[in-house]
Amino acid sequence: MSSTEHRDPRETGGAVDPAPVSRLGAALFRLGRARRDVLAAFLRRRxxxxxxxxxxxxxxxxxxxxxxxxxxxxxxxxxxxxxxxxxxxxxxxxxxxxxxxxxxxxxxxxxxxxxxxxxxxxxxxxxxxxxxxxxxxxxxxxxxxxxxxxxxxADPGAGAGIVCDIDDTALLTGLKHPLSAAWRTLTRAFAQRAPVEGVADLLAAVHGAHGEHAPVVYLSNGPWNFAEPLTRFLDRHGFPPGPLLLTDWGPSPEGFFRDGRTHKRRSLQRLRAQFPAVRWVLVGDDGEADPVVYGDFAREHPGAVEAVVLRQVGADVGPGTAREAPAEVVGGSVPVVRGPDGHVLLRRYRAATSGDGGDRPPRLSP
CATH class of the missing domain: 2.60.40 (Immunoglobulin-like)
Known part of the structure; x- marks a missing residue:
């Protein structure tokens, strides 16, 4: 079939061919780069x-x-x-x-x-x-x-390390409501933003249990432009210190939008290679792709993950719901705990990783 021949949607399950979108994104990327080069040359002369x-x-x-x-x-x-x-x-x-x-x-x-x-x-x-x-x-x-x-x-021999998402995990953003989240993000200084209840205590407790030099990494799809105020925000609200791994917004050479899932997957694989002896506690939320990305990583590398910890996002989730949520296991051995805030998550994490057979979640199929 030639590159210009019409493809029956039934042959692709009704999905839209991503190639034109990718070409448009690449074209916009090149156009933006050319515009920046012209502007940069003008400003350099000034x-x-x-x-x-x-x-x-x-x-x-x-x-x-x-x-x-x-x-x-x-x-x-x-x-x-x-x-x-x-x-x-x-x-x-x-x-x-x-x-x-x-x-x-x-x-x-x-x-x-x-x-x-x-x-x-x-x-x-x-x-x-x-x-x-x-x-x-x-x-x-x-x-x-x-x-x-x-x-x-970090100590490469630390028993465990932490990978933590930022939006709606550490910082209240409301990504389930994109327009209000964008307005909040773009118009308010980070000093006016609020942390998610109890998540700093959760991370501090997990970090403290595995030694002063256990690695802590904040992994987000947010833009690098926000790295400095985010670092100050995390420090101000008592989160353990650690680097941020962020990304860029807008078109890329590969497509119209940068793929946040790919960014997180590649970052997790790189951390696994750099810290082969560390078992990671993956902290995120269920508002976007964290359950899929973390779950896939835990299934592929169960020996590299101690637990998956997910904050439940949404007004319909309350403390009672979190306490009654069934325990889960992925990868045959990795516990998944859920809760509406850091305090509930810490309690459930401790129960799931205590080593007490009566407290560990039942084994489910991977």
């Missing part, structure tokens, strides 16, 4: 220069993953200095790829040069030997002042 937005990274005692973003900024202004502004203003940035950035440990004992990739993202694994703990790192580009971030070096 004195704008490259600047770095630093993000927390993570690693093991043999290597670290550093994360940052290169953008254009006006003379005398640092893009990381903006605080207390509506989130939409953070989306108005001009990212630049193929820019060399110097990154080093505090004091300059160890330095490396990395290059920004698509979307201006700096994402590099460096062979640095740092002990477990939180370490400062510095980024510099051109004549701009250095800017700082941290890398969270």
């Amino acid at each position: 004195g704008w220069s490259f600047a770095v937005l630093p993000y927390p990274g993570y690693g093991t005692p043999g290597q670290v993953r550093v994360l940052a973003r290169v953008v254009l900024a006006a003379p005398g202004r640092e893009p990381s200095d903006v605080r207390g502004v509506a989130a939409w203003r953070r989306l108005v940035t001009l990212q630049r790829s193929r820019v060399d950035v110097e990154v080093g440990t505090d004091g300059g004992q160890t330095t490396s040069t990395v290059r920004s990739g698509p979307g201006g993202l700096v994402d590099a694994v460096l062979p640095w030997s740092l002990p477990p703990g939180t370490h400062p790192v510095r980024f510099r580009v051109g004549d701009r002042p250095e800017v700082g971030a941290t890398v969270h070096v």
Whole structure:
């Protein structure tokens, strides 16, 4: 069949052929990149220069993953200095790829040069030997002042680690109602946002049970533009410190929208490879794709998952419903616990992972 021949919908189960949508997304991506290149050239002539937005990274005692973003900024202004502004203003940035950035440990004992990739993202694994703990790192580009971030070096032998979603898991967003969620996200400063009840206590308890240097990672489909205020939000509300793994919004070379499920699946596989001895507690909510993504990962790698913990989203879910919800098991051995808030989830997580045969959920088919 030729590429232009009409395909009977019955041959594809009535599904819409994704190829035209993907081609449109790729075309929009190229158009946007060309527009940004023209604007960047104009601003560079007016004195704008490259600047770095630093993000927390993570690693093991043999290597670290550093994360940052290169953008254009006006003379005398640092893009990381903006605080207390509506989130939409953070989306108005001009990212630049193929820019060399110097990154080093505090004091300059160890330095490396990395290059920004698509979307201006700096994402590099460096062979640095740092002990477990939180370490400062510095980024510099051109004549701009250095800017700082941290890398969270975990104990690769920790018994368990945490992967936690953000929207409607740590931060109240209301993604089940997209228009109101978008309005709330784009018009309110993160300092005015509210955490999900009890989830910080849940994560702190799980983290504390597995050691000071157990890895904690916040995995979200939100844009990298929100990394800095999200990091402050999590710290302000008592969440354990850890890096954020975010993504970009808008068209990509592969399609009209970036695939959030693919982003989370790839991130989980990468964490499994980097921490092969760690069993992960996967924390999310049932408002979007977390049950599917976490469930698939647990079925594929049951030995790498200690539990799946899902907050139940929706006004129709109350504490009584959570207490009566049947226990589940995926992958033959991984317990799945559900509840409306962190306090209920912590109680059910402890019961499901206590090792007491009477408290563990019944085994269901994987």
